[in-house]
Amino acid sequence: MNPTIKDIAKLANVSIATVSLVINNNKRISPETKKKVNKAIKDLNYHPSGSARGLVSGKTGNIGFILTNDHFLRSEPFYTRIFLGAEFEAREKQLYILLTTIPSEYKKGYKLPRFVLERNIDGVILVGKIPSQIINLLRKYDLPMVFVDYDIPGDEHSAVLIDNFNGGLTAANHLLETGKTKIAFIAADIEHPSIKNRFEGYKKALEDKGIKFDQSICITDENYPARDNGYNAAKRLLKKNKKIDAIFACNDAMAIGVMQYLKEKEIKVPEEIAVIGFDDVESDVLLDPPLSTINVPKIEIGGEAVKLMEQMLKKKAHANKKILVPVELIKRKSTVNE
Amino acid sequence: MNPTIKDIAKLANVSIATVSLVINNNKRISPETKKKVNKAIKDLNYHPSGSARGLVSGKTGNIGFILTNDHFLRSEPFYTRIFLGAEFEAREKQLYILLTTIPSEYKKGYKLPRFVLERNIDGVILVGKIPSQIINLLRKYDLPMVFVDYDIPGDEHSAVLIDNFNGGLTAANHLLETGKTKIAFIAADIEHPSIKNRFEGYKKALEDKGIKFDQSICITDENYPARDNGYNAAKRLLKKNKKIDAIFACNDAMAIGVMQYLKEKEIKVPEEIAVIGFDDVESDVLLDPPLSTINVPKIEIGGEAVKLMEQMLKKKAHANKKILVPVELIKRKSTVNE
């Protein structure tokens, strides 16, 4: 059986209170007893029980990580990598991440994840777009919350956000610099704040160069930002018979679909149509040609979310801190030859 | 504040013991009181505290999921998808997965993950190759263990294993059926049971066709089964100036590297050299030509591991049950034209 605090107390000839104080590094304990107790702890290979601690302190050392089903199941490892970054940072901080998914659409009768109901977590990280009803339900528990990649209005929450506006701006500027002027934009769910911001950045870049924004070469109503829909959007775009010389896809998944369509139609990338994506997922380099994109530091984002959460748990950060993570242009052959 | 069992007892006019019995579905409770109590539970939106429950029952409802660092950081989402499968199944079973990584190499002074030391889990799933010293440390805690994709000798553990032998056999047979006879095999860490079994399957297929096994076209000493090393292995293979007409890579990551090398050398796939991998990772279809492979049902494997764990926790399964998961040939253009 595992040793308990009593065993340590007995072995070290002190009270359990003293042991507890030593465990928690209380300063008002003499060096000798501290040493004595620590020796007993080491000798018995003692570790305090998480449950017991949790019961009395109300702290579990766990952080909930909530993702919608569709984000979780995306084939491109975008949110997965954010999770990995979070897990990595959590380990450093001696915390654990409990991951769970929720439905993408709220339905009546929906129950919150068990870990919030049963208080198995100290705080919750919400990643990507989350139904507002669920956010409201969650608000009733006074759990620290950190949003990731979802910019809901209001100021009473913390968030780690991607600099989507600048990303959109940079991507479009890059295409402009390579001499392209008829730049199409494709997306799904333009109401998503992240996508909207990318779109705004794109518009701003055009505006700066004095190029008139043309809604007719923008597709923003595909139903999900996946490969198929990228393929589909490219098809729709070219069916219109507009002369475009570049496509800026709101994410790499769609860009990959675009590339596939262009390859089928034997349209030269980037000479005839340049393509740029957004996210920088693993498989971009496998494409032919490799896909230019805007790198989003996914691992870091996960890490930042956990850091922020930890600060909030220690009351070192206000519950409304926002972190804006910069992005970076990655030039590959889908936009520049050589 | 969250309601406790006392609040329910008060509201329902019963003792807390009765409430507890109702929660745990004890049969010797009258339908009326049961109804009364359940109403109170619903009215107050009560959920028992995980910590309190854990403290007294010794059960946490959490399962540890242990992966080595390098597996975790692999760019191909293989183990990640097994994790997703586990998480998916866990949710069904009202369990939570705590993921953590451990070093790939054991070092003295290594401490087990906090969740085992602090008894935050009821059982542990070990995925991929795990240093034996760590396995031994873990054995001291009497936690149910399920191994995944790692076939350690002995019978005192449960495992979910991939049918690697048949996979290797199938892959090689497929190449043979397309008329290839000089089939190279490339791998890293041939001591890994999974890889060894793939190799054995390959050998068996050759033997069945009466083709003599040729060690000189097998490379089994690359240091890690990643893209770079696949590239490297292909290079080494072709430098030898042997006439080979197919390459069977021990996994897709290496196969992707092979494809890259062949493309650079302008060697036609599959006409001159056919290529087949193993795993069926997402990006296979993006390659040019798309990569034939052996599909490993990653999501299912994670799910099976959790199911098995749950059975063990409920004592419905012996602690030495082995599950062998079948694999499937996926024909794509890297081995067959048309």
Next chain:
DNA sequence: CTGAAAGCGCTAACAT
């Protein structure tokens, strides 16, 4: 069929 009471392992007043 239900209740009283002990106790799981720990923390945090409060004493000394």
Next chain:
DNA sequence: ATGTTAGCGCTTTCAG
């Protein structure tokens, strides 16, 4: 500086 003690919220004998 250290010990005593009262719970934290629950399960589980044991009585009734």
